[in-house]
Amino acid sequence: MFQSDLFKDKIVLVTGGGSGIGYTIAEKYLALGATVYIASRNAEKIEKAVAELSAIGDVRSAIADIREPEQIQALADHIKADAGRLDILVNNAGGQFPSAAENISFNGFRAVVNNNLIGTFYVTQVMAKTFFIPQKEGNIVNIIANIFRGFPGMAHTGAARAGVDNLTKSLAVEWVRYNIRVNAIAPGIIRSSGLDTYPPAIVKDIESGIPNKRMGTTEEVAWPVLFLSSPMSSYISGETLYVDAGNRLWGDQWKM
Numbered sequence: 728m729f730q731s732d733l734f735k736d737k738i739v740l741v742t743g744g745g746s747g748i749g750y751t752i753a754e755k756y757l758a759l760g761a762t763v764y765i766a767s768r769n770a771e772k773i774e775k776a777v778a779e780l781s782a783i784g785d786v787r788s789a790i791a792d793i794r795e796p797e798q799i800q801a802l803a804d805h806i807k808a809d810a811g812r813l814d815i816l817v818n819n820a821g822g823q824f825p826s827a828a829e830n831i832s833f834n835g836f837r838a839v840v841n842n843n844l845i846g847t848f849y850v851t852q853v854m855a856k857t858f859f860i861p862q863k864e865g866n867i868v869n870i871i872a873n874i875f876r877g878f879p880g881m882a883h884t885g886a887a888r889a890g891v892d893n894l895t896k897s898l899a900v901e902w903v904r905y906n907i908r909v910n911a912i913a914p915g916i917i918r919s920s921g922l923d924t925y926p927p928a929i930v931k932d933i934e935s936g937i938p939n940k941r942m943g944t945t946e947e948v949a950w951p952v953l954f955l956s957s958p959m960s961s962y963i964s965g966e967t968l969y970v971d972a973g974n975r976l977w978g979d980q981w982k983m
């Protein structure tokens with residue numbers, strides 16, 4: 728479906744690109760010719776991923792915490808000095824933990840919203856102002872989650888991801904004048920490193936509630952991300968594409 732040079736000469740930033748879904752997204756962009764920066768907090772994780780992904784293409788490491796605006800600006804300045812431009816931003820970094828809403832501490836709620844919503848806005852605005860707005864060209868794909876029926880069992884991330892879902896729509900309209908497209912992917916339950924921190928019994932239970940009785944793969948999330956950032960989707964903006972095998976429509980939600 729995709730030409731092998733589809734992203735040739737494109738510069739891509741994947742936050743959280745050192746593991747799981749972000750790693751596979753980076754892998755696919757590299758295979759199709761892009762130069763890819765993968766950024767997160769853990770330098771050891773990023774360097775290991777860069778060492779592995781270098782076999783596929785031009786991958787570069789960046790250490791940054793999306794919750795820290797100064798670190799994000801430093802990351803943008805580094806990409807500008809190193810590559811001169813940025814074409815595609817994939818906001819994939821994030822995390823949460825299962826908990827009944829009444830047991831989430833205020834600090835825990837704040838931490839998840841700070842990371843998944845506010846951190847995403849920091850990265851988006853900094854990259855837009857440094858690159859996409861002056862370039863009059865850019866493409867943003869936000870990774871959110873299945874929030875179609877709320878997010879019982881993880882109310883904090885449901886609220887944060889709903890914020891990013893809405894931000895996707897607002898920015899798609901506000902930034903059309905800069906030729907920036909903004910879309911989101913809402914993965915269902917994906918067999919990925921992000922699930923390692925969840926109690927195994929909860930993960931096993933949730934799989935049986937998916938309509939097709941299996942979790943998605945990281946590849947099944949990555950390909951739609953590439954599609955939304957490619958010329959093949961040039962008339963799509965402000966959209967959230969659910970990649971969940973219909974789980975939003977039918978099936979069990981996370982148990983606490």
Ligand SMILES: NC(=O)c1ccc[n+]([C@@H]2O[C@H](COP(=O)([O-])OP(=O)(O)OC[C@H]3O[C@@H](n4cnc5c(N)ncnc54)[C@H](OP(=O)(O)O)[C@@H]3O)[C@@H](O)[C@H]2O)c1
Binds near residue numbers: 769822917
């Ligand atoms: N797996 C699923 O079923 C699923 C479903 C829906 C949505 N998602 C979302 O999809 C994304 C990827 O998930 P995954 O399963 O691949 O999990 P993962 O392996 O834990 O990936 C999350 C990545 O985000 C980075 N990160 C977290 N907080 C950060 C911060 N403050 N600053 C910079 N980087 C940060 C982590 O790296 P460092 O620790 O090095 O910072 C990590 O590489 C996450 O946002 C996740 O919540 C996953």
